[in-house]
Structure formats: structure tokens, C-alpha cells
Amino acid sequence: MDCRFFKKIAVVRMWPGIDTAEDEVIQRLILASKKIDVEVIVINTSGELLDEPSRKIGDEDVDFVIHLHFETPKTYDAFSFVALWNPIDFYFEWGYRKYSSNLVTHDDFLSCGSASSDDHIKRLCLPLGTHLEPDLHLFHSLATPILEPTLGEKKIFYVGINWERLGKGEGRHSNLLKALDETGQLEIYGPEVFQGINVWDGYKSFKGGLPFDGVSVIHAIHKAGITLALSSSAHVDAGLMSSRLFEGVAAGSVVIVDENEFARKNFAETLLYIKTIGESPESITSQVKMHLEWINSYPEEALKKARDAQNIFLEKFEMASSLDKIYKKLPERKKLLAEKYLNKTKDFKLVVFGFLNHFNKENFLHLVSGFEKQTYGNKKLELVVDTAEYEANKNWIMRTIGKCHNVSCSPYKLIYRDNECEPVKKAKWGKVFYDLVVKYEPGVLVSIIFPNECIFSEHYSSLIRSFEDEPELELSYTDVLLMHRDKDSNKFYSTVEGVEIYSDDYNNPSGFSRFLFKVPKDDWFSLVIPYLNFSVMDAVYCKSKIKKRVGRASCIIDIQNLCYQHSEMRLLNNDKQILLDVLNINERKPFEVSLLQEKNVGKDYKYMSMEDNRILLASMFDSLPLPDFFKRNSRRLLRLVSKLQIKGN
Numbered sequence: 001m002d003c004r005f006f007k008k009i010a011v012v013r014m015w016p017g018i019d020t021a022e023d024e025v026i027q028r029l030i031l032a033s034k035k036i037d038v039e040v041i042v043i044n045t046s047g048e049l050l051d052e053p054s055r056k057i058g059d060e061d062v063d064f065v066i067h068l069h070f071e072t073p074k075t076y077d078a079f080s081f082v083a084l085w086n087p088i089d090f091y092f093e094w095g096y097r098k099y100s101s102n103l104v105t106h107d108d109f110l111s112c113g114s115a116s117s118d119d120h121i122k123r124l125c126l127p128l129g130t131h132l133e134p135d136l137h138l139f140h141s142l143a144t145p146i147l148e149p150t151l152g153e154k155k156i157f158y159v160g161i162n163w164e165r166l167g168k169g170e171g172r173h174s175n176l177l178k179a180l181d182e183t184g185q186l187e188i189y190g191p192e193v194f195q196g197i198n199v200w201d202g203y204k205s206f207k208g209g210l211p212f213d214g215v216s217v218i219h220a221i222h223k224a225g226i227t228l229a230l231s232s233s234a235h236v237d238a239g240l241m242s243s244r245l246f247e248g249v250a251a252g253s254v255v256i257v258d259e260n261e262f263a264r265k266n267f268a269e270t271l272l273y274i275k276t277i278g279e280s281p282e283s284i285t286s287q288v289k290m291h292l293e294w295i296n297s298y299p300e301e302a303l304k305k306a307r308d309a310q311n312i313f314l315e316k317f318e319m320a321s322s323l324d325k326i327y328k329k330l331p332e333r334k335k336l337l338a339e340k341y342l343n344k345t346k347d348f349k350l351v352v353f354g355f356l357n358h359f360n361k362e363n364f365l366h367l368v369s370g371f372e373k374q375t376y377g378n379k380k381l382e383l384v385v386d387t388a389e390y391e392a393n394k395n396w397i398m399r400t401i402g403k404c405h406n407v408s409c410s411p412y413k414l415i416y417r418d419n420e421c422e423p424v425k426k427a428k429w430g431k432v433f434y435d436l437v438v439k440y441e442p443g444v445l446v447s448i449i450f451p452n453e454c455i456f457s458e459h460y461s462s463l464i465r466s467f468e469d470e471p472e473l474e475l476s477y478t479d480v481l482l483m484h485r486d487k488d489s490n491k492f493y494s495t496v497e498g499v500e501i502y503s504d505d506y507n508n509p510s511g512f513s514r515f516l517f518k519v520p521k522d523d524w525f526s527l528v529i530p531y532l533n534f535s536v537m538d539a540v541y542c543k544s545k546i547k548k549r550v551g552r553a554s555c556i557i558d559i560q561n562l563c564y565q566h567s568e569m570r571l572l573n574n575d576k577q578i579l580l581d582v583l584n585i586n587e588r589k590p591f592e593v594s595l596l597q598e599k600n601v602g603k604d605y606k607y608m609s610m611e612d613n614r615i616l617l618a619s620m621f622d623s624l625p626l627p628d629f630f631k632r633n634s635r636r637l638l639r640l641v642s643k644l645q646i647k648g649n
Contacts, residue, residue, distance in 0.1 A: 005327070008039045010057055010065040012072050016050060019212050022068045025140055025243075027214030029066070032143035032319035036327070046491045047076025059457065064330065066110070066138070070094075073105040073481060073495050073553060077373070077456045079334070081326075082106040084117040085140055087238035091120075100124055101495040104131065105479070105553040108333060110138040110326075113262060116238040128551030130341040130462070132333065136326050141246035141313070143320035145218050149252035149306035151299055152225025156180060156292070157253065159189040159210070159217065159244070162199040173230055175281030176288065181205045185292060187224050189217075221251035226295065228288070231260045236277070245271075246317060249309040254302050256291050266316065270309035341552070343464040346378040350445045350460055350516075353382050353436055357414055357426070357563055359389035361396065363451035368404060370449065373457045376464055381407045382436065386414040388421065410436065430532030430575075434525075442521035448537065449513040452561040459554040463516040466548045475517040475544035479553040482508065484560050495553055501538040501590060502576045506566050507559055512537055514555040517544060524582040534564045535575040542579060542587060 011026050030040045043049055043065070047056045057065070059078040067074075067082040070091065074080040082103055091099050103109070104124050111118050111134040118134045125131040158177065180186040186205040192198060200206040210216045221227055227248030235242060241262040248255040249267075257263045258276045272294075274287040295302040314321075354367035364383065371381040383401070390397065390411040401407045412432055416424045437446055445464065449455065459478065466476035481493045484507075499510050515537050528539055541547065580591065 005063050006061070007037060008041065008062050009033065009323075010041045010043045010047075010062045010078070012045060012065065012067050012069075013042050013050060014045060014069055014072060016044060021243075023212040024214060024217070025068055027212060028142040028319060029323075031214050032323055035143050035320040036324050038323065038327075043076075045072045045075065045493070047078070063327070064107075067106065070099045070102055073102040073493055074107070075481060075483075075491075075493055075556065079108075079330075080106045081108050081110045081136075081138075083110045083112065083138055083140075084114065084121060084134065085112050085240065086117070087114075087232075087234035087240055088116055088120050089234035089237065098495070101479075101497060104128065104551055105481070105495060107337065108132065108136065109134040110136055112139055112240060113137065113266070114238050114240045117240065125551075130551050132336055132340065136329060136333070138322045138326065139246065139317045139319070140243045141317045141319050141322075142214065142218070142250055143318055145215055146250050146310070146314065146318075147218065147222045147252045149303050149310060150222060150225055151254065151295065151302060151306075152223050154185070154226065154292075154295060155224040156186045156226045156228045156256070156288075157189070157221045157224035157248075158186060158228045159220075161190055161194050162203075173276075173284075176284050177203070179281070179285040180288065183289070183292075187220075189220060217247055218251045221247055221253050225253050226292070227251070227253045227255045229255055229257045229263075230276070231258050233277075236260050239265075246313065249306070249313040252306055252310060254295055254306050255309060256288060267309050267312055270305050270312060272305070341465055341550070342458060342461045343376055344468055346376070348378065348445050348464055348467060349440075350376060350379040350447070350464065351382060351440060352379065352447045352449060352460075353384055353433065354449050355384045355414075355429075355432075355563065356389075356451065357386070359385055359393060361393075364397070364400065366451055366454075367449060368400070368407060370455050371407065372404065374455070374460050375457050376461045379406060379460070383407065383409045384412055384414070384432065384436065385409055387411045388415070388417060412436075428530070428532065429534050430528075430536050431530045433536050434530040437519055437529075438526075440519050442519050444519045445516055446519055447513055447516045450563040452558040452563060453511060453513045454556040454558075455513050456554040459513070460516065462550050462552055462554060466550055467516075467518075470546070470548065473518075473546050473548055474520070475515060475541060475547040476550055477515045477541070477547070478550045478555055480511050480514045481553045481556045482559050483556050484558075493556075497549070497551070499541055501542055502535060502572055504569055504572055506562075506569055509557060509559060509562060510537060510541075511555060511557045515541065528579055528582055531578050532575045533571040534568065535572055535579075538575070539579045542583070542590070 011029055013026060014020070014022060026042060033040045041049060041057070041062065043057055044053070049055050049057065057076055057078055062078055064079040064081055065076070067080060068085065070082065070086055071094070100120070103121055108131070109121050122133055125133070162174070177186070177188070181203050188200060188203055188206045189208065189210050190200065191209050192200060192206070210220060227244060229242060229244035229248055231242060236259065239261045241260055245255060245257060245263060254272065256272045256274060258274055263271055264273065272291045274284060274291070276284050352371055354371070356363055356367070367383060368381065371379070385397070390409065397409050401409055412427070414427050414432065416427065418424050433448065440446070445467065447460065463476045463478065467473050477499060479495060479497050481495055483491055483493050485491055496508070500508065501510065503510065517540050524543055529536060532539060576591065580588065
């Protein structure tokens, strides 16, 4: 991995046009980076500059990218961090498997000191072997302004959204806020109107909103003098503290905090604590009022707490210091990561076939650039262009590949045309591919890529490492990102881990470039591949006895520009039938249901054999999203019923 430094980082803004808490963090990152002479650029979830959407960043632009939320996977070719700032309960609420999968698309992780969050990512990485455990830290804190400790106006600062007004029931701290509102010692900040509702209507202490500029909140806290830092139950369970604590101590205020273990573990007795779990609203209010009385009675001691807390913050949590430590440790992290999952030698010969089923210069250059940036050295790109289109563009093609290293062009009749050169039909991709591959000796590593796919620079390096580690390996494959656009051309991504062979879901393709396989020496290859349409990789995947998943999504598929039409999906069944001819009984298991359906076509299920009914029911059951224990018990019951029926007969 490259360890040169540009002194420039990127941060992802998830929802451009909408003010969110992440925007405040971005502003603080910008301010913190300035202190260590680092520039921050803001990008969208596709890795494109916000102020220049046509430009996508890469590892030649930034040292690394920071993601602040688990909703965004890595979608660009640069080193990425994701901040582990969210309690695990949030994943369950949003979609545990989907958003957990997003985490491992990133290169590394930024811990926030929560054992729960760190263990979450350790569990995900344990079976993959492609990541390091969290070691670097970045807290949702700040670097500036750091203000002199003060009691200010001896008022309590609180900022947030009054969620109870959105029809979600009583807020956890609504009674406390209402009681403090009556004392005249509370100052509430936040949006006045949220989702069309005046969320703070009736609160005398509501002061209005604050700009997301990274500094206004700190000055407002400093003026008030006391911070109320309360945690959600999810944050308490995870040992994660909200940014309120860091803001309060940076502003030099006295902080009143709940029983979140993070606070006491890191700040000890420099804070004022209240018990909220299992306590009545009256008890919580009474505790806060007691602290207010103590602050008024012992102002010097209160100021000492604020000063001591701020010193701890500056030593452990100040953002510029954290960023500086990340920079210092990054070369070693990259080195360790490379040793863990990238190729160690260049012993394998890699051949990539780039298919242009319809020629245009942009797609041609896309395939060439994707190949040339691959970090693996012993490589060759063979671009496959229709013969007629090659002749029409021969001069441009030859000039272009003449500037490249190990890039060639193979004209092939991909499209059959009539006497007037109008397309009549397409050649079978399997036949084209077979004719190209058969030129290479068994054991050469082969991959296919189409223009609707994008690969990151370490894509083939990580796949080849699998073959280095397991000499008998026949195929390796990466996770993949599926990309689509809405009517406004906004891009959306979903992470796919497994491979579903011969899937008839047009919007969930397996793709091509995610796979790397050895040229087979078995007879099945010559008997099957030349007769297939676009399911070449389905067949190779199915027939590969030893295969391995590389748990990194280093490939993106644009599912709205697939290399085959929706109407061609009907050809999948033809391809599957040809493959079934050479499958043994164990290899046929993924197709059991469809085989039974074909065997009993036209029959009522009542007239199917008891064994066929059992297999069909069991296979359908396995496909349902039910807990494993429920499936196991159901299978036992099914076997028992079958035995009883046999005895009865």
C-alpha cells in the first residue's frame, strides 16, 4: 500500500442539503485538520466532490477518507476509515446485516473507546482474515475553540430535538426538561420546527437554533456555564458518550452527566453525576437541582472540576491530536494490512478479458484505466471488440493501446450482421470466452470485466493472495457493491456478500469481475462453456470444488447498464440445463427445487412422490428467513412425519 502523504483527507457528507449532526462534526474536522496543516475536502456517498460532482476522488487525491456513519460503504478507490460511533442497537433498528456489511467494505476502523462497538467489528472481521482489529481512535469531539473554564451565567445548556412532539410518545427526559424549564436556569437550543412540528412549543427556556459551524455551540455553552449531557439507553448500554460531554468540557463548563460508564471511566470525579436508570422523573430532577445548589455554593470547587475535566480532554480526546496520531500510525497500518491480504509474489500470470459488446471510446478507456491502476504486476488485458467495430475504429484503438503496457485488442465476431451490416444476432458469450481462454495453459488466472463494472486498484492483488495461501484453490471472489440511480441521478449502493448462481433477479446480478479463477483442465469446461450465453461465471463458480470468498467489496456493478437485456434472462434456464448435464449429485443440490418442479411439471403436488414432496418442502423451508434453531427443529419434525408415513404404508 502507498504511504505517500498529500496532507489532505476527505470526509463523507451523507445528506447534502439537509443540516444534520454530521455536518457539525465535519466542520470540527475541518478546524482540527487546520491545526496540523491538513486540508479537508467534503465528498458525497459516491466519492464525488460536493462542489465538483463530475470528479470522483482516488488514492492520488487524498491520504484517507473518513465515514461518520455506518450507512455508507466504501465506493471509491482510496483508503477509507469508518468511525465506530454508533451503538449496536442502532444497527438492529436500521437493519443489522445490511449495515454491518457496509462496515467491512472499509479498510480500517476508528474506535471511540466502546468495547461493544469494537467487539462488533471484531466479530465481523474474524471469519474474513482481511482486516485488522481497531487500534486507531477518533472521538466525536473537537480541537477548537477551547475556552477558559467558567461558570458563565450558571445556567444549564441543553441542545436537541424534542422527539415526543413527533408522535413518538414521552421523551426519556421530557419531565426533567419541563421541571428545569420552570426554574429559569435552563437554556434549550435546537431546531424550532422539525418535520413540520414546533417541537419546543411551550418551553420558556427555548432559545432557538445554532448554526452548524463547529464553534457556535461551544460559545453558547461557555456563556451558560453548565452542560447537561444525557445519554440514550442505547449509548449507555454500549458505553458510548454523546458529543455533549466533549463540547461541555471544551467550553470550560461544569458538566452534569448520567451513569454512562464512558464518563466515569475517563473523567472520574471531574464531572457531576446523576442516576437516571430506574429513577423517577422527580428523582432525576432533584439530583440535577442538588448539583445546581452545590455549584452556587462552591463555585471555586466547581471551576476546579471544569478545569480538571478540560485537561483530561486535551490529553485524551482533542480531535487534532487524534488526527495527528492517525497520520503517524497510518504507514504501519497499511503495511500490516498489505501483509494480511495482498499478494506477496508475482508468480501467477493474470489475464483479464475486457468485453466491449458495443464499442465506444469511453467504455474502452474505462476498461484500460481500471486495468492499468491494478497494483498486481504480472498482468495482461485482452480487450474483446466486435470485428466490424474494430475495423471502424482500428486507428484510434491501436494508438490508444500503443501507449499502454500489456494491453492488446482481440477482434471477434460478437455480432452477426446482414448484408447491410445491420445486427441480426449476438454470438454466444460462452463460445467467445472459450475461444479466448483455451489459448492459455491450465493454471493461468483469468477474470472477465464489462464496462458497467468498476474495480479498485487492489482488487486482483487481494484475489491472487487467496491462490498464494491455498495452492489447490480453483476460484476466489470478492464482495460486491450494486449501484443504481434514481430519476434525479442520485446514486445508491448495496453490499452483496454471497453468490446466488443462476438467479433470475435482474436487479441482483452476480457480476463478472468479482471472480478470479484458474483455467480449468477438466473436460467439463470444453463441453459446457462454448454453449452458454451470459452465465459463464455461474457455471465456473458451480463447478469449482475449492473456492474462497475475499471479504472486501472491491468491485462495483452498475445494475442499470448490464451487458445483457432483461428479455435475455429467459436464456438462463437453457444455460442451467446444459450445466446440469455435467453435475454430480452433490453439485446438483442448489438446483433441487427447480429440478423437482421440472420433473413434476403439470402434476398436482398430491400426485408427486412422498420423497419429492419432502425434498421440495425442505428446500423451500431453507430459503425462508427463519432462525436456524426453528429450521433445525422443523426438519426433525419433517423427518419424523415421513418415517411415520412410511411405517403406516
